[in-house]
Structures are given as structure tokens and as C-alpha cells.
Amino acid sequence: MGRARKLLCALSAALLPSALAVWVLRACGHRVGSNCRIGFSVLWVDQLLLQGNNRIGHGNLIACRRLCIGHNGYIGRLNMVSGPISILLRDTGSIGNANKIVRGPVDNVTSGPAMLLIGRIGKITANHRVDCTRSVRIGDYSTLAGIGIQVWTHGYIHDVSGPGRYRIDGAVNIGDNVYIGASSIVS
Numbered sequence: 099m100g101r102a103r104k105l106l107c108a109l110s111a112a113l114l115p116s117a118l119a120v121w122v123l124r125a126c127g128h129r130v131g132s133n134c135r136i137g138f139s140v141l142w143v144d145q146l147l148l149q150g151n152n153r154i155g156h157g158n159l160i161a162c163r164r165l166c167i168g169h170n171g172y173i174g175r176l177n178m179v180s181g182p183i184s185i186l187l188r189d190t191g192s193i194g195n196a197n198k199i200v201r202g203p204v205d206n207v208t209s210g211p212a213m214l215l216i217g218r219i220g221k222i223t224a225n226h227r228v229d230c231t232r233s234v235r236i237g238d239y240s241t242l243a244g245i246g247i248q249v250w251t252h253g254y255i256h257d258v259s260g261p262g263r264y265r266i267d268g269a270v271n272i273g274d275n276v277y278i279g280a281s282s283i284v285s
Contacts, residue, residue, distance in 0.1 A: 103127075104142060111141040111154075137175070141165070155195070160185075167191070174224070183230045184213040188238070191216035194223040201230040212251075217274065232267050237274035244280025253285055 103126050110122035116135045123130050123146060131150030139158035147166040154160075154167075155175035162179050168189035177193055179185060181201030187193070193216070202208050212230045216222065217238035225245040228234055232251040236242065242249070252267045270284055278284065 104144070107146075108140050108142045111136050111139055113138070131169075149189075168218075181230065182208070182212070184211070186213060187216045188218045188220070190219045192221045194221065196225045197222055197228070198226075199228045199230060207231075232269045234270045234272075236272045237276060239274055240272055240276040240278075242272075242278050246281040247278055248283045250283070250285040 107123055107126050107128065111119045114122065116137070119136050120130050120134055128146035130146065130148045131152070133151045134148045134153070136154045137156035137158070139154055139156060139160065141154070142161040143163070143165045145164040149167065149169045151170050152167045153172040155173060157176040158173060158178070160173070160177070160179045162181065162183045162185055164184035166185070167173070167187045168191060170190045171187040171192055173193045174195040176196045177199070179199045182204050183199070183201045185199070199214055201212055208231050213233045214228060214230055215233070215235045217236060217240065220236045220238060220240045222228070222236070222242045223244065226242055226247040226249070228249045229251050234249055234251060249270055251270055252265055254263045254265050256263045272278070272284070
């Protein structure tokens, strides 16, 4: 998608009432199903697919490659999604309020594709941080609950002596029917 068209889409979602923003997004080639509501948020995405009856709340900054939300899925308020990542929420999957989902640029920091996948009725509640250097999968009916959970897809191994250290990256796969409580760290 051209930069000017992407800017038009981002500004329309940020400044226009939902019905007009949806119309502009559709006119720009995004697929927005019926009964979708978009709050005053910046959507800087290459591809947007809202399958129907979706809601994106106010005050979000979503700058990613793809945002795909299944039927009845939603994104709450004040979330920040940043980086070359694809976000996929299956039917009734959701991201609550004030979460940070980030990935560094594809260069010497990250490589290859990465995605955040939230399964059916899966949820990230509020005030969590998810690092998507590699992909993160949260299974069906699973919840990151409470506040303050951190999910990290990279870490370091240090030499037994001296300054040497080596970064290791790996995907995080949280299975189905899992509950992770407040302030947990998943790495």
C-alpha cells in the first residue's frame, strides 16, 4: 500500500467518526465486515481484515504489517502495537486495554516474519508487554490475566567469565485453556 494511502487510512481512523472511517478504509482496499466500529485510533497497517462485529477502541496506536480480527473479536483502548508484525485474533479473541506489543525493525535486530496469534476466546487483558522478536501464540480459551505480565521471545546467555554474551531468540507457544496470572514473566 502506498504511503499516501496508508496515511489517509491512519488519519481517517484517528479523526473521523466510525462509519466514515470504515467507508474510507474500505475505499482504500481494506476488508472491513459489517457492524465494525473503530474508535479514534491510529491504524498504520499494510493490511486490515475485520471479519464482522469487531470493535477497536479509542486511543490505540497500531503500526504493523497485518491486523486480522475474526468475528466478534476486539481491541480495547490505549494499546500500542509497533513493528513489522502480523496480529491475528481468531473469533472472539481480544486484546484489552493499555497493552504494549512490540517488535524491533527487521535488520540486525530481528529477521524473518513474526506474528501474535490469539486463539478463539483467547485474551490479553490489561497493562501487559509482549515482545514479538519471534512469534507468540496464545491458544484457544487462554488468558493473560491481571496486570503486568511480560512475554519475551529473546534473551541472553552470558559467558562464565568475561563480557561475552549471546542472544537467543525463540517463539513462545502458550497452549489451549491456559491461565497466566498477574506479574508473570514468560520467556
